[in-house]
Amino acid sequence: MLHTVICDLLGIKYPIIQGGMAHVATSELASAVSNAGGFGLIGSGNAPPEWVRAEIRKMRNLTDKPFGVNILLISPYAKDVIKVVLEEKVKAVTTGAGNPGAYIPTFKVAGIKVIPVVASVALAQRLERIGVDALIAEGMESGGEVAETTTMAIVPQVVDAVKLPVIAAGGIADGRGLVAALSLGAKGIQMGTRFVCSTECIAHPAYKKKIIQARDRSTVVTGRSVGYPLRCIENKLSRRFLEMEKAGASKREFDVLGWGWVWAGLIDGDIEEGSLIAGQIAGMIKDIKPVKELIEGIISQAEAIIASLNHKGSSLGMNPRDES
Ligand SMILES: Cc1cc2nc3c(=O)[nH]c(=O)nc-3n(C[C@H](O)[C@H](O)[C@H](O)COP(=O)(O)O)c2cc1C
Secondary structure, three states, X not given: OOOOHHHHHHOOOOOEEEOOOOOOOOHHHHHHHHHOOOEEEEEOOOOOHHHHHHHHHHHHHHOOOOEEEEEEOOOOOHXXXXXXXXXXXXXXXXXXXXXXXXHHHHHHHOOOEEEEEEXXXXXXXXXXXXOOOOEEEEOOOOOEEOOOXXXXXXXXXXXXXXXXXXXXEOOOOOHHHHHHHHHOOOOEEEEXXXXXXXXXXXXXXXXXXXXXXXXXOOEEEEOHHHOOOEEEEOOHHHHHHHHHHHOXXXXXXXXXXXXXXXXXXXXXXXXXXXXXXXXHHHHHOOOOEOHHHHHHHHHHHHHHHHHHHHOOOOOOOOOHHHHO
């Protein structure tokens, strides 16, 4: 029932894509997602190209299913990682934090599917003209780098503006979110925060616990004033960042603080002085589950919702007579 064009494009069973998250989307998580019928992605983040090549090769031992690599365009290694991805001939790349326009022809020649993350209609249309294969429309609820528009608002606008299949991201963590995304015209979903709280994700247990303890308003966006807005769970570090911004800190001061803090939060589990990247949906996540259980639970919940919506006068709470 939930087979979409995204399943055909990527050769997967379910239209569920795992966000290519820096540091935590390693071959452990990505292979579990691909083996469970979704699309697993290695998050190259700011890792050097040798690490990315080793992870791709590990993936090939862990799964015979399709998988991809996320390229963070602001990484100092982005160009070298692209070279590795081309040499290793991965199935697809997603790109984050920027406009991948210049690299698209090279990927196309190599037969690699390109699926950029967009947060605006203008960028979506520009990338469609250059020739990408699909788009991930991401709302500001998401974990990681965020823009200004919500998922509910950006997804249908991108869907209306392009012919390409659109994947919805930001604030999705269960079957209700999947059905909502499909209702908005998306052909699949990408989830990040939910997959952090999976058994297979190598993220530090203390960071996972912070996601589980999070409530609806536990996240904040730091770095907006310096052009690198990052959504994370509020802690000592994020409060300090926000104070620095108020005091007019420059981009360079933030760069100095930079990436080490992300590693400290996600991998070392420093819950006060590390950056705890997570989306607003953290407030709804209450457990750590194996990826297979998680994906199958989302699919069966989505199918049950669709079936109930099809049933006249069902859970919509309508009087059956109103529908006739
Ligand atoms: C810990 C973490 C790290 C992330 N790192 C990246 C990244 O390196 N590149 C990228 O394109 N997106 C990154 N994202 C965004 C995810 O790929 C995904 O689009 C997003 O998490 C979806 O929103 P959600 O968190 O509400 O599910 C990251 C998200 C999280 C939670």
